[in-house]
Amino acid sequence: MPSYTLVCPPLDTSPHIARDFVATVLRALELDGSLIDDAILCTSELVTNVCVHAKGGDGTVLWLAVEEGRLRVVVYDGDENPPVIRELTADTWERGGGRGLYLVDAVTQGRWGHGPDVPYGRRECPRPEGKGVWFDLPVPVRSATAP
Template sequence: MPKYALNCPPLDTTPRIARDFVASVLRALRLDALVDDAVLCTSELVTNSCRHAKSSGAHLLLMTTPEGPVRVTVYDDDRTLPSLLQGYDGVSGRGLWIVDTVTEGRWGTEALGASGKGVWFEVGKG
């Protein structure tokens, strides 16, 4: 399973760089049909990490298989797991609602104990 990684410092430019990274990897792998959904969900997770984790940054891991889905996980050192709020509200966000809708519920979290958490999503065949 090929893995591609990106360090994501807590900067205003980080979500854009993460989106461009994911788009570039998927296009290079000729998975163009997955780019829009993966980029949107990546943007939500990286933005959430930059806004809420208040850490030294995050780490993005993109994994692919020829026969299966693409999985993107964003790791940070905040131990608080995110919660899914119902519905979309343009004022307060609802990033996970967007991720849940786009991925048809194929997302989740993983607690990493004292070292933080990971939030992931999958797009493509599953």
């Protein structure tokens, strides 16, 4: 199954570039539009978290793989501290921040996680330092149609 890798520097433009990368790959693979929208949203949240919260490192490495029935996206950063889900308050909603991991959790129906040893799909390259934060989305299996 195909996998793709994007390396982003620690810049404010990285979430936008990561969103475009994921959208381009999934559209080229002719996947469903709602899956693409969900993947873009979750990717944006994870890469934004790296830009705002991760300390150290040279930016992010985004790895995307489409496997039988599943899309997996992993965002690696140079910070070993785990992501923190903030307590949702009225102030959180008014400020407009702190909801990212709640969104990822809701969109993926809890299929996300993190850790220092999240596998990196490219065997020829060492796994990036720090942690990986990942999410999975179901990909409908395409049935072969008769001509």
